[in-house]
Amino acid sequence: MSPLLELEAVDASYGPFRALFGVSFSLESGSALALLGANGAGKTTLARVCTGLVAPTAGSVRFDGVDFSDRRAFEFARAGIVHAVEGRSVFATLTVEENLALALASGRKRSELAVAIDEAYALFPRLGERRRQIAGTLSGGEQRMLSLARVLVDRPRLLVADELSLGLAPIIVDEVYQTLARIREAGTTLLIVEQHVSHALAIADTAVILERGSVGYIGPARDARAHVGV
Amino acid sequence: MLEDFIRSVFQGVPVGAVYALIALGFTLTYKTAGVFNLAFGAQAFVAAAVHWELHVHNGWNVAVSAAIAVLVVSPALGVALDFVLFRHLRAASSGARLVTTIGLLVAIPNITKLVLRFTRHPSTGGARGLFSGPDVVYRPFGDAYPITRDELVQLGVVVVAGLALGAMFRFTHLGLRMRAVVESPRLAELGGVNSARVGSFAWALSSAFAGLAGVLIAPTYQNVDAANFFELVIAGIAAAAFGSLVSLPRAFAGALGLGVASTYLATVLPTNSVLARGLKPSLPFVVLFVWVVIAPGLRGQRDVADPLSGVAPPPPASAADERSRSLTIATRGFWSVVGVIVAWAVFFAINDFWLKRIQVLLAVGVIFLSITVMTGIAGQISLCQAAFAAIGAFATTQLAVEQGMSVLVGMLLGGLVSALVGGLLAMPLVRIGGVWLALATLGFALFFHSVIAQLAVVNGGVSKPRTPRPLIGSIDFAADRAFIVLELVVFAIAATIVVLVRGGTTGRFLAALRGSEVAAASIGIGQWRSRVTAFALSAGLAGLGGGLLASAQQSVNYDVSFSPQVGLFFVVVVVTLGSRSIEGALQAAFGFVLFQPLILERALPWVINHIQPFLHVNAISGLFRDILFGLGALTFAKHPEGILEFQKRRSLNRIQRSIDRRKQQPTEAGSTP
Numbered sequence: 001m002s003p004l005l006e007l008e009a010v011d012a013s014y015g016p017f018r019a020l021f022g023v024s025f026s027l028e029s030g031s032a033l034a035l036l037g038a039n040g041a042g043k044t045t046l047a048r049v050c051t052g053l054v055a056p057t058a059g060s061v062r063f064d065g066v067d068f069s070d071r072r073a074f075e076f077a078r079a080g081i082v083h084a085v086e087g088r089s090v091f092a093t094l095t096v097e098e099n100l101a102l103a104l105a106s107g108r109k110r111s112e113l114a115v116a117i118d119e120a121y122a123l124f125p126r127l128g129e130r131r132r133q134i135a136g137t138l139s140g141g142e143q144r145m146l147s148l149a150r151v152l153v154d155r156p157r158l159l160v161a162d163e164l165s166l167g168l169a170p171i172i173v174d175e176v177y178q179t180l181a182r183i184r185e186a187g188t189t190l191l192i193v194e195q196h197v198s199h200a201l202a203i204a205d206t207a208v209i210l211e212r213g214s215v216g217y218i219g220p221a222r223d224a225r226a227h228v229g230v
Numbered sequence: 231m232l233e234d235f236i237r238s239v240f241q242g243v244p245v246g247a248v249y250a251l252i253a254l255g256f257t258l259t260y261k262t263a264g265v266f267n268l269a270f271g272a273q274a275f276v277a278a279a280v281h282w283e284l285h286v287h288n289g290w291n292v293a294v295s296a297a298i299a300v301l302v303v304s305p306a307l308g309v310a311l312d313f314v315l316f317r318h319l320r321a322a323s324s325g326a327r328l329v330t331t332i333g334l335l336v337a338i339p340n341i342t343k344l345v346l347r348f349t350r351h352p353s354t355g356g357a358r359g360l361f362s363g364p365d366v367v368y369r370p371f372g373d374a375y376p377i378t379r380d381e382l383v384q385l386g387v388v389v390v391a392g393l394a395l396g397a398m399f400r401f402t403h404l405g406l407r408m409r410a411v412v413e414s415p416r417l418a419e420l421g422g423v424n425s426a427r428v429g430s431f432a433w434a435l436s437s438a439f440a441g442l443a444g445v446l447i448a449p450t451y452q453n454v455d456a457a458n459f460f461e462l463v464i465a466g467i468a469a470a471a472f473g474s475l476v477s478l479p480r481a482f483a484g485a486l487g488l489g490v491a492s493t494y495l496a497t498v499l500p501t502n503s504v505l506a507r508g509l510k511p512s513l514p515f516v517v518l519f520v521w522v523v524i525a526p527g528l529r530g531q532r533d534v535a536d537p538l539s540g541v542a543p544p545p546p547a548s549a550a551d552e553r554s555r556s557l558t559i560a561t562r563g564f565w566s567v568v569g570v571i572v573a574w575a576v577f578f579a580i581n582d583f584w585l586k587r588i589q590v591l592l593a594v595g596v597i598f599l600s601i602t603v604m605t606g607i608a609g610q611i612s613l614c615q616a617a618f619a620a621i622g623a624f625a626t627t628q629l630a631v632e633q634g635m636s637v638l639v640g641m642l643l644g645g646l647v648s649a650l651v652g653g654l655l656a657m658p659l660v661r662i663g664g665v666w667l668a669l670a671t672l673g674f675a676l677f678f679h680s681v682i683a684q685l686a687v688v689n690g691g692v693s694k695p696r697t698p699r700p701l702i703g704s705i706d707f708a709a710d711r712a713f714i715v716l717e718l719v720v721f722a723i724a725a726t727i728v729v730l731v732r733g734g735t736t737g738r739f740l741a742a743l744r745g746s747e748v749a750a751a752s753i754g755i756g757q758w759r760s761r762v763t764a765f766a767l768s769a770g771l772a773g774l775g776g777g778l779l780a781s782a783q784q785s786v787n788y789d790v791s792f793s794p795q796v797g798l799f800f801v802v803v804v805v806t807l808g809s810r811s812i813e814g815a816l817q818a819a820f821g822f823v824l825f826q827p828l829i830l831e832r833a834l835p836w837v838i839n840h841i842q843p844f845l846h847v848n849a850i851s852g853l854f855r856d857i858l859f860g861l862g863a864l865t866f867a868k869h870p871e872g873i874l875e876f877q878k879r880r881s882l883n884r885i886q887r888s889i890d891r892r893k894q895q896p897t898e899a900g901s902t903p
Contacts, residue, residue: 053416053541072426073419083420088537093413094406102410105403106422 002065004029004189005050005158010059012042012049019045021213022059027206029157032190034204034221036197041210043193044086047162050191051083052076064157078106080157082150086166086193089147092136096127096146099135103150120149141172148179155186162193177203201225237374238494244381246489248447249514250388252466253473253481255439258395260475262405262432264412265316265327266665269334270466271459273437274444276342277304281445282454283346296360300441308437312430319867320415321539324665325611326867329805332613336802337860339456340853348454360445380449387446388482391439396478408432416538457795464676465514467669471521488514508681515680519673522666523658557886577711585710587823589782592717595819596724596775598804599812600768605801606809607732608764609744611668614655614675615772616797620788621648621678622773623780624688627697631690637700637781645774652769653762660761663747675794683788690786697780713782720778724771725812731767736760799856806862808872817874826855 003026012020019042027033037043048054049061052073060069063079077083090099097117104116121128124145130138135146144164151159161180165173177199184190184203194200201207207224209217217227252270259267267273277299285295311334319327342348366379399405407428410418415425444459451458465488472484492513499509509516576588597619604612625644629635635643655674659667682688699708700716707713731737739760742750747757780786790796803822808814831849838847862873869876 048541051420053420053538072424073416074422074424077420077422085417085420085538089417091410091413091417094409098406098409101403102406102418102423103421 002062003027004064005191006062007046007049008060008062010046010049010056010061012045012054012056014045014054019213020049020056023210023213023215024059025208025215025218027158027189027191029189030187031206032184032192032204034197034200034207034224035191035193035210036195036200036207036224037210037216039195040212042213043210044162045213046210047083047160047191047193050158050160051081053083082154082156082159084144084147084151084159084161084164086162088143090135090138090143092134094135095132096135096138097131099146100127100150103147104153116153119153123152124149140167141169141175144168144172144176145179148176148183151183151188152179152186155183156188158189158191159183160191160193163195164192165194165196165199173199197225234497235494238497239490240371240375240377242490242493243486244377244385244489245493246486247381247385247388248450248462249465249469249488250392250482250485251384251443251446252463253469253485254388254392254395254478255436255443256463256466256470257473257475257478257481258439259436260470261399262408262412263312263316263429263436264320265331266324266475266669267436268328268331268463269338270440271463272335272338272456273304273307273440274447274463275339275454275456275459276307277441277444278448278454278459279342279346279348281448292361296445299445300438304437304441304444305434308433308435308440309430311437312433315864316433317426317429321536322867325609325668326870328611328665328668329801329866330864332798333802333806333860333863333866335460335860336799336863337857340856340860342456344851344853344857365449380446384446387442391442392478392482399478404428404431414536414538416536416541460795461511461676464518464672468514468518468521468673471518471525471669474525488517491517508684512677512680515673515676519670519677522662522670522673557882557889561882576714582710583827585714586782587827589710589714589717590779591819591823592714592721593775593779593782594822595721595816596717596778597772598775598800598815598818598822599721599724599728600770600772600775601801601804601818602728602809602812602815603731603764603768603771605805606811606814607728607737608740608761608768610663610761610764611671611801612765612768613668613672613794613797613801614678615768615800616792616794617675617678618648618652618769618772619776619779620683620786620792621651621769622776623697623786623788623792624683624690625773626777626780627690627695627786628688630698631695636702637698638702641700641774641777641781644777645770648773648776649766649770652772653766655769656762656765660758660765663757672794675797679794683792689788694785696784697786699781699784717778717782720774724774725815727767728771728812731764736763740764799859802863803859804872805866805870806859806872807874809870810872814872814874821859825858826852830854 005027007026008024010020010023011018023042023046025033035043035046045054049056052068052071052075056069060067062068063076063081066079068076068079073083091102094102100117100120101113104120105113108116121131126142127146127149130142135143138146159180164176164180168176173196180190180192180203190203192200192204201221201224204221207217207219207221208215209224209227217224252274255274256267256270259265259270280303281295281299284290284298285292315330315334316327319330322330360383361379367376368379368382369376407418407423408431410421410423411425411428411432415429418425418428447459447462448454466485469485469488470481472487473480473482475481492509492511495509495513576585580588597615600615600618601612604610604615622641622644625647626637626640629640629643630637633640655671659670662670686692699706699713701707705712707716739750739755742753742755743757743760750757776792779791783791786792800822804815804818807818807821830852834850835847838845865873
């Protein structure tokens with residue numbers, strides 16, 4: 001069986017600034033991978049390459065055996081890849097319900113959409129209480145819930161989660177990682193980008209450590225601790 | 231009284247329906263494309279012009295012609311604008327996008343005139359709407375309240391279109407997707423939305439709506455003219471502002487209210503007073519200004535940043551300001567030689583025709599320095615600089631002619647009056663900033679145009695007094711060359727003030743505010759004082775330049791030099807050629823005054839006729855000047871320092887690098903054994 005996601009010798013850059021140098025790794029269906037590294041190592045860029053936000057300048061990205069290197073982000077999304085982006089990841093000017101409708105609409109009829117939105121409210125009752133609220137006024141933890149609610153309802157094939165713990169209180173971080181565990185149990189493959197190493201390694205099987213845009217370590221998550229020195 | 235009001239309602243609702251068409255279209259563009267589209271009227275004009283050309287000029291069937299204008303040409307224009315421009319400007323600031331639409335506002339009507347040859351056959355002969363015959367008048371409510379067929383159609387279409395748009399936003403998924411793409415196209419893509427296609431559709435839809443408005447409104451006027459649509463758009467924006475640019479029902483209500491109110495005011499105010507004649511057409515502008523100042527919703531409305539804007543590659547770093555001493559000396563030497571040659575030409579060689587233009591150029595240069603202060607230093611876009619200049623011009627003339635003051639003192643006082651007006655205007659506006667500030671200044675410019683500039687106290691009445699030339703002691707500046715010397719002195723003083731302010735505390739505070747208001751506030755820099763100062767200084771310089779211009783031309787050519795449209799063109803020229811520096815202002819003045827007579831009418835045809843024998847070109851139409859500068863302003867979003875400035879820095883950098891390389895080579899050769 002071919003791996004779900006496979007990167008081969010990927011280079012990427014922002015204009016004249018090159019961020020990735022020949023990165024290769026693969027991710028088996030149903031597994032969880034932690035992507036670690038210092039600030040500026042290229043973690044977020046790599047996550048963006050995995051979801052089509054940044055096109056690789058060289059190398060290839062294959063999803064489920066199909067070459068996705070030249071495809072646009074919405075095609076990645078329609079193939080079942082969800083990207084929970086770093087920082088604010090909801091539409092601040094739209095209401096909670098509109099955010100959910102937008103995220104859950106693809107491939108659903110109107111009646112199915114209503115059912116899916118209700119499912120999200122059942123999973124996160126707090127969102128249900130705030131369905132008419134503008135999403136920009138939600139707290140950071142609630143915004144995370146909103147972006148993860150979609151993942152729980154949709155059960156995508158791959159979730160790329162970028163710095164989920166950023167700016168959240170420790171208790172909320174625990175909550176977010178419990179949710180990630182549920183998402184994994186439901187069958188979604190995970191690619192977790194983290195600076196808080198311990199949480200990520202606890203949930204991952206494999207770890208990739210980036211050092212200045214190249215892979216510095218790739219191997220089992222339990223051995224990665226020694227490599228990062230935590 | 232009550233009867234007056236009822237009559238106003240009957241007469242005002244059709245007017246309001248016209249405003250409502252624009253207000254809905256404007257709100258639609260803002261909601262679905264995220265652009266504050268001042269060029270909306272230009273898009274409407276294109277449709278009206280195409281319809282006129284096909285139906286009236288070429289005799290096509292009215293329905294076919296209108297359908298082509300509204301359903302083919304307009305959406306195609308919208309898609310083209312998205313494809314070429316706005317798709318690439320999603321990450322640009324709202325101010326940069328506003329300048330882009332101003333550029334389009336200048337360029338599109340002129341391109342249309344050129345393509346359709348509107349200048350060859352005057353576009354009179356009756357603009358047409360959806361019917362080919364003469365208009366029909368109905369009197370269902372008695373003879374006192376007539377309503378025409380065109381008005382009925384406008385009212386009907388605006389109600390149906392309003393309901394349809396409302397339904398689209400409320401019940402379809404498309405409206406939601408368009409709003410999502412406006413906030414963050416990339417986040418929308420991550421949700422599986424093809425943001426490029428949704429964006430193009432949004433532009434096609436709003437452009438078609440502009441076309442519909444254009445064709446429906448056309449018969450309101452005698453002929454098809456872009457200027458009519460421009461003023462209508464401002465009225466439409468005033469109505470749309472009632473809905474904070476997001477609410478369709480409130481925009482609709484605002485438009486009808488505005489229509490009725492302006493009609494009612496005209497009936498209750500004493501007939502034939504300036505207030506009655508001026509206030510009716512200018513009410514929308516006053517309302518726009520007042521509403522922007524008092525509306526609580528607009529004040530806090532800031533751009534919601536795209537959380538994924540960092541995905542785009544950063545803009546190219548502007549070429550460094552620093553260059554080596556030898557290169558600086560070389561360029562200064564070059565410009566000194568050019569300066570001496572120009573000075574020799576001005577004082578010994580050129581004839582009256584060019585002398586007159588040089589005088590205008592220098593006066594306009596002082597006016598353009600005011601835009602350097604406003605846009606280059608303070609980072610704000612003001613669209614009423616021409617009005618400030620007019621204040622200076624009128625004040626100079628009135629003080630010199632009526633009060634018998636010295637002309638030079640009159641100019642200075644004119645600048646002061648203008649600075650005072652600018653400062654007062656700025657006080658309520660600086661908190662708002664950005665696009666709304668630009669709009670409020672446009673409201674002021676149009677109010678000034680239709681009320682203040684019409685007062686006899688201001689313009690001197692029908693006698694049109696001549697503006698005298700200054701006289702200092704025994705030195706008479708009536709001679710053109712002497713006056714040029716005076717202008718050079720004034721320009722040098724104004725430029726020195728600008729340089730000092732830019733380098734001083736106020737300039738640094740403004741630079742910090744331009745970078746980030748929040749960050750500036752966090753280190754204790756308030757925006758109020760430095761911005762009001764910048765506004766007053768800018769208005770003062772414009773006033774001084776206006777006085778100089780009036781004295782140069784020995785009269786106040788208000789319509790040619792100071793009208794609101796000219797003011798828009800000022801901004802376009804300066805941001806195209808460089809709003810950050812003194813050279814930029816001079817280059818802009820050159821472009822504004824000499825580009826047409828020197829380049830378009832003489833140099834370019836000469837070159838074309840001498841390099842090839844096939845095509846003979848006479849003077850090139852002045853339309854090209856407006857088109858070129860309009861299109862030039864489109865580069866503002868990418869190169870805010872001005873396209874000429876950008877090119878200059880780039881070529882200087884290239885020269886510098888080749889010098890460095892030549893210097894390096896010998897040492898490298900020497901170091902190798």
